[in-house]
Amino acid sequence: MGRYRVFHAGFVGFVGFAALAAPLGAQEQRAWALVPTSDLSSMLDCFEAAGQTLISAHRGGPTPGLPENAIPTMDALLAAHPAIMEVDVAQSADGVHFLLHDDRLDRTTTGSGEAAAQDWAALKQLRLRDNWGWITPYAIPTLAEALVWAKGRTVLQLDFKRSADYAEVVAAVREAGMANSVILIAYSTGQARALHELAPEMLLSVSVEAPGDVAELKAAGIPENRMVAFTGTRLPRPELYAELDKADIEVIFGTLGRPPRSLDAVIDRYGMDERYAELGREGVDILATDRPREAAAALAEAGRSPQAGQCGVGRGG
Template identity: 30%
Template sequence: MQRRTILTKSTAVLVGLMCSSMVRAQDLKPYLRARPLICAHRGWTSPAGTENSLTQMRQTHQAGPFMMEIDLAKTADGTIMLMHDREVDRVTTGHGLFSALTDARIATLRLRNGHGTPRDPVPTYDKVLQWAAATPDALLMLDIKDVSPHDALQPVQQRGLSERIVVLTFKKQQAREAFAADPKALISVLVTQPQDLEAYAGMAAGRQFAAYIPQNSPPSLFQAAHAKGAVIITDLLGPTAIMDAVSPSEGAHRAHFLPIDILVTNTPLKLRAALAHQL
């Protein structure tokens, strides 16, 4: 079957899921048939937006469908909220270490958009999960950073969202804890060489996992991960991750020739247009 036919059918699958008259929660698997599933890095449609903002995520979702990548961090009071940087200076109206600020202090801050304009409050993780639970086609990619897998995944399980998320891990111990924390969640592990696939396949013990493969890896590594049955994730991000280093057209070209299931980008609308151009 030619790639053009596959993409056309995948688009139909995705539209069908979005437009179904029976509004019900969907797990991740049907969306992966519309390969590649586009993931909006930090939940925005472009770096001009507001990262890790619930308002922005709602707008991105309406413009989608896209998966949302978000970053988790804990406040001084132990509340999980959305924040990428250790310090709040770059993205908010405040200053200092996020982990040193109380919930009350963070409530006074506003997230800045890409132009530096103050916009939205810093959202709690609970509010984001509440939105996702009420939005049947919302899909989340969790960069849990220093939040333990147990703490990140317990509220996911409580809201019945385990099969609609991907959990990013980048170290073996973190991955091991994530596998143990939720038997239904899709756990992503960093794969930079074929030996990593063997190690994580053993850790997963027959359970499907996701292989996050760096964008400049050889095609053989993508093929090896595909042969293992892994969900393959890669990205178009640049060194700072705020901008893409790979153009939408080149990203679409790579998705045409490589078995990429989820493609993370800062410009999901442009990537979607580039993928559609190949139809």
């Protein structure tokens, strides 16, 4: 069974890699691009004014044969749909930042143990597993590699793991020329303050459960035009979205999460993909989802998907 898993995954991975790499010119011609023409906040304002809803692909939108937090996975999704990519940033024992969600290596790689306890020389030898357990041909990408890939292609949402160094990540973003194409994720006012002090020019995803949370963030020195409000994953709240809209703060709502209770899982189970478009109409500007392909298709069918030629959206060919 182990050999079959490796062979099957290698075959799936090879087919996926061939689809991405062999006709690379054709791939690049048809791929979507989300590139701010001026300021990322202005780009998000443009989408809102046009009645469009963006997809944020949780962990890059993994699918069978393509693992989470991997560049080929994000590349494949962007070939099909315009999307922001949410990724997780960790740091090795010798100071290399890389993309990985779990503290341990066991679930998503061929390795084991604490990821942050290992040097990059060991980590880069591992291969990623997809979310169904198959071993793929893909290695863990560095943050630097992901930033190079994303430049001129899309916006990255960066979720900091405990081992990540804020200052070094911010420096890497600036070095890559991506300061205007990232959203830094903060889960507390203190974290938001620290990130804003390091990167005042970058947008922050901040947790907002009530209008008073915005006042608290402003008191911490974070201006409204640097905020994107993450409003949870459980219950849509159009009345809160309306208040945030008055303050010109874009709304993120997450349908992601562990099945069977996540909204993504419920929507899938009952065949209600149209709910993604309904959330957009209720005031959600960015949908953070584990089903980016299905959500994007539902938005397109409802006329709420970003269109090439407006708001910094492009598509080659």
